Amino acid sequence: MFKIRKSNRLYIAMLTVWAGLISFTAYPFIHEIILAGNSNSPYEPLLIALLILNALFISYFWLNGVKDITYVIYYYLFRGQMNRLIRTATSTRLRRSPSIVLVYCTANDFNEHSLERSMKQKYDNFKTVILDDSSKQEYLDRVDQFAKRHDIEVIRRTDRAGFKAGNLNNYLKGRTDYDYFVILDSDEVIPSTFITSALKYFSRFSDIGVVQANHVATRNRNDFMHIFSKGVNSHWPTYQMTKHHHGFMSLLGHGAMVSRKCYEAVG
Template identity: 30%
Template sequence: MKNKTNMQKLFFKKNPATYTWILFFWSVTMCIFEYFAIKYSILPTYTNRHFFFVFLLILNQLFVAIFFFCGISNLVIAAKYQFIKKKEQQQELAILKQPLPKRWHPRVQLLYTTYNDFIPYAFAQCLNQTYDNVQGVILDNSTDEKYIKMIQQFVKVHPQVKWVRNAPNKHAKAGNLNSYLCKQPKESYDYFVILDSDELLENKFVEKCLKFFYHNHHLGILQCNHISGQNYNSFMNLFSNSGNIFWPVQNVIRSVESGTLAPNKNDQQPHIIERGSTVCIELGHGVMISRECFEDIGQIPHAVAEDLCTSVEALLKGWNIRFASQIYGNEEFPVDMSALMVRSSKFCSANFEFFRNYFKTLKKTKLLTFYQKLDLLSFTLSVPMNAFQYISLLLSSIIFPLSNIKLGYQLLMLFPVLVCYFSQGIIDGFFELQRGMKFHKMLLYEIQIAFLYGSFYYLTVKSTFFALLKRPAKFNVTPKKTKHITLTDAFKKNWQGIVFSLLTIVFSIICSGCSWILLSFLPGCLGFIFELKANQQGKQDQQKLKRFEKYNYYALYEPKHEPLKWNE
């Protein structure tokens, strides 16, 4: 018992609030910015009784404030991560070194969700666990007979795997999970792991996760680290680096400072044990959830951002969520630019849906601190932020110049603007240099990242516009396959974004002579060429793809063959 208590002290510990530093740097930056804006822009416009433009100037300041806040948040979180990462790694490893008690042998189910995207080698590898009390369950929404027959063959040679059909596909992934979990008796499982179709788990995944749960009985959800390693073309190889950096940097900090809650037990209401300053959330896959936590929630919320909604429901019931940086899963990065856009569009609309559904609840709850609510707001706004940037750019480069309204921003503000604008790219570059990337290659990587995500303006603005009109969010499955793409194909796929960017540039230059606008919208005109990188396959990529195809065959017809390595 003493050893278990010591492990809990490692798991839950007090840390200085990152958001204190974020708010400090943000406040200083905004004070300087507002000084120039009010003195040289807002007050003269007010004096001239142009009240409508005063309103627009203040609105623009709000967008700039959100923009600065998100950028400064990224930089402060990355700096904090650099400072604590070794210590956190050591403390996690201390928990993982502890053996599981022989008397404690919980039942774990691996819930593999699929909708016309079943990957045999992936699930076969996930089943290859060192912990023995594990059952695999395929939750299948597929409508394509090719995939249905493939699953049928897989189950035939893996008789221990349960196959559950949910043909109506109602409520997408959340509905698929609920249609199974809500009908299961208590004795069927103690914990379950949610898997996406391309998921690979390390062989000790379940064993490691259970160690974290054993050392804290208030832990309801454990999200594990991910790498995008199943990459087999140049697009995937290049741009997966950003995600591989983002996962640990953001989630370690959110886990460390998330405080400690206690759920409703012994007729006691959910309550705070240790106040937190950030919110750790589960990210939809490679996550283990306890049966008690799920039963307390009742069901996975029927929403596109079902993972974010599930996290909030668990927190409101007093369950803790943690991130384990030393427990790994492996997933495919989106196979091409179009697939990445599908995923980004889904995130944008899903975050607005979450905000509408949970704003009032989060505002009222006393289980989350002000900082934690601010963290959730920041996380929710991080995807549609590009839309706010676009509106601010339109006001600054077209509306105000046409109306002879001076902005009054001094050259002094150029540096923080650029730092915030490129905050995520700066972080990626810093950690790539630490990993051994040459400086000139890092610069090239930074330029390519800026052009790729800079070409997403149209997509983000469109998604945000429809979301504000309360158009229902859709759960679009990210495509797992790509075809050879010609330059003409790439242009046709992206012509709306290209026209959108060109018109913005032309109107800005005509109205105000703002040639600097090219920096923001040139990527939208040229970014479509990254569609072609999906065609590029090196020798290693081709070998890896053949290896995946070979292991697909083994998983379907020769299950006793040596499985694919989880970090392939």
């Protein structure tokens, strides 16, 4: 097994460019603050405060702008290298079949079609559990009918504390009858190869705790959704792949497989 190597070079480059922009414009800002301090105006403290706040806001937006431009440039320069890592991981042969549980979280938004499609996995050793925080009888009935039809366990709780995270913890905490769990949102559809593809990453790399898939907008029912989908579909490979190679990823709470070892380690 291998380990994923990370590098902070990209963030060093970002901060260097940002620091250069700040130093280039520092003199005008400082000059204006000095002028405001020598104005002998009754509003002098307010003027100085506003100038300082203006400088801080501009610096912050510059940092975000540098980050966005750097991510895009880096992706187009090194996407071949990043894609090679994906091909290496997905070509790994699975030598065992660990136990998987699909945990489907819902709260008055149950979507039978999405869950049914997500359950059609090309993998045998998995089960599906519905974690139902619904309060409306319509959704409670729909969940029960679906569970009965597909012989699925339904878990409900009374306090609904902690929202989705609390719902997951209510089911997972203390359990040892699984190796990995997959988090599903109510309207999420994962491909039939999701489990096998995610497991290949765990088999290839020894230091992985979470495998999160790129998301694609597929239900574009009007022009606005179709236009907006272009931003969603470009964000995932450009931003998330780059962030994965340089530092950290954000777990967005769905479309991800998590190992029990990782879950237990974070408490």
